[in-house]
Amino acid sequence: MGRAHQDVYVEWRGGTCRVKWWTGERLANGRKRFESKGGFTDEDEALAHGLAQRVDIGRGDHVSNRDGSTLMSDWLDYWLASLDHAHLTEKGYRSKVETHIRPYFKHVTVGAIDVIAYRAFRKHISGTVAPGTAKNIMMVLGMILDDAVPKLIKVSPVERNRKRGKYEKKTKERKKDVLPEVVERLALNAEIFFGYPGYVFVWTMATTGMRPAELYALTREYCYPAWPAEDPRADADETERHDEDLTRYGKGKGLMPAIRVERQVQHENGELRFFPPKYGSYRTLVVPPFLADMLEKLLASHDSKWVFPAKWGGSLGSVAFDYEYWRPIADGRDARIAGVDGARKSRAVIPEVPTFKGKRLYLLRHGHKAWLDEDGHSEFAVETRMGHEVRGMGGVYGSMTLAMERAIMKSLEKRHTALRKRLGGMGN
Known part of the structure; x- marks a missing residue:
């Protein structure tokens, strides 16, 4: 066993070490439930990582390994079940989830959806549907990912009001005077x-x-x-x-x-x-x-x-x-x-x-x-x-x-x- 500090333990296995930290939870038998991360080659770095997890747990914004590995498909089921909107609004959200969001992220964990994955989906959907529809789909995905914070992800990858990327002028429907x-x-x-x-x-x-x-x-x-x-x-x-x-x-x-x-x-x-x-x-x-x-x-x-x-x-x-x-x-x-x-x-x-x-x-x-x-x-x-x-x-x-x-x-x-x-x- 390597170094230990405040319910954080570092142990070596072969040429690498892993760090274990107490999640603040206990198992059914009363013992503390730990999580871990391996692959470190530096003991100080491993310990620092474990201590950072303990700080996050104390602040209430820690994402456990178990929660972070939740499949997007499972989170979508939970999110849809929690909706409490007018009939047409809820119907629209469900349609966008089942037609576009679930198929794309079917085998992806929520924790794996970072800003790069978010941009990739935005590019995919922009080439699939009309601009107005794409905007609405991204709005729904944004709500889904925002609601996953902080339980499943620490920070939402949703980008808002960004100026980066290619500028695209919004197209407005042409109208004629209704005489x-x-x-x-x-x-x-x-x-x-x-x-x-x-x-x-x-x-x-x-x-x-x-x-x-x-x-x-x-x-x-x-x-x-x-x-x-x-x-x-x-x-x-x-x-x-x-x-x-x-x-x-x-x-x-x-x-x-x-x-x-x-x-x-x-x-x-x-x-x-x-x-x-x-x-x-x-x-x-x-x-x-x-x-x-x-x-x-x-x-x-x-x-x-x-x-x-x-x-x-x-x-x-x-x-x-x-x-x-x-x-x-x-x-x-x-x-x-x-x-x-x-x-x-x-x-x-x-x-x-x-x-x-x-x-x-x-x-x-x-x-x-x-x-x-x-x-x-x-x-x-x-x-x-x-x-x-x-x-x-x-x-x-x-x-x-x-x-x-x-x-x-x-x-x-x-x-x-x-x-x-x-x-x-x-x-x-």
Whole structure:
């Protein structure tokens, strides 16, 4: 046996020595549990290493050999089981872990993931997926590795706000102005594709900025003219808000037509279910008179519980809307389609909309914000309507006033009136 000091022991084996140190833990039989490291050729160096481990143990940031050898795959199981987030957030994290992170690090220990391994994965993923997806995957990996400190690794290898490496300018999605004429063409295309619900769906998104999943989830009781009189009032803590809504919104003299955003639809375990709106952004959206008339006409035309039923009558959330509905609406389609027997069958032509060809449905929501900004509405009114949290003192002291809501209604109605004059008719 070589040197010993403060529960640290150095012993020689052949031409090298190893150091043993007490972990601060005891075995079931009461004896101290030691860990060790070998391969030293200098006794002083070995002792210094052991003493450093004891200092780390005293500070509480020591990583034991046992913990450091934990497989990344095992840590991912533990990390996923600890998640407590909204359904869509957790679903997104799990997808990134199972699709990208676990396969890459499957046989690697957490302790082996240093800054070089982190960079190698970042380079790998950057060449595999789109830049935005890669950024999100690296964000999730960063959380996983940060949470491994100090139990499994002493310091996280995640690099943040670094200037080293090749500069890459962020690419921004190109957008074109969403003119009312463009919205009308999209609405007419949607009407060709799935009837009057399609026409009103497009105008509702363009003039409320609702997220697609919120529109898919909209049911009669939360839509004008039923809301707020038919509100189920599921939350007893919202009594004051409900009572005020009845004096502010609805159908009647002095009341403003409005939609209440209370939920969105998403799939969970293969079943379409209601969830709170994104970021818990419950909100009331006043609608311009022309849209109020459309909504009333639409709900009188069908008996579905969904305000915007799919072609088969169910929720639009049950269909692959972006592919099955939106692409023909935005990109157009020709007049014929192959039948089961190979014969060509006729169908209505849908003209393409150049502004939105190949573009996302979500840009209608972006267009709504641009309209509000152009019309000079306050940042608080705009961000609140979009379902965003208003940060800083503006969020603390600001509120959506009656005057703000009436101004929004007026400016949206003015846009539509000008459109109808330019088109030379009243339309739908």
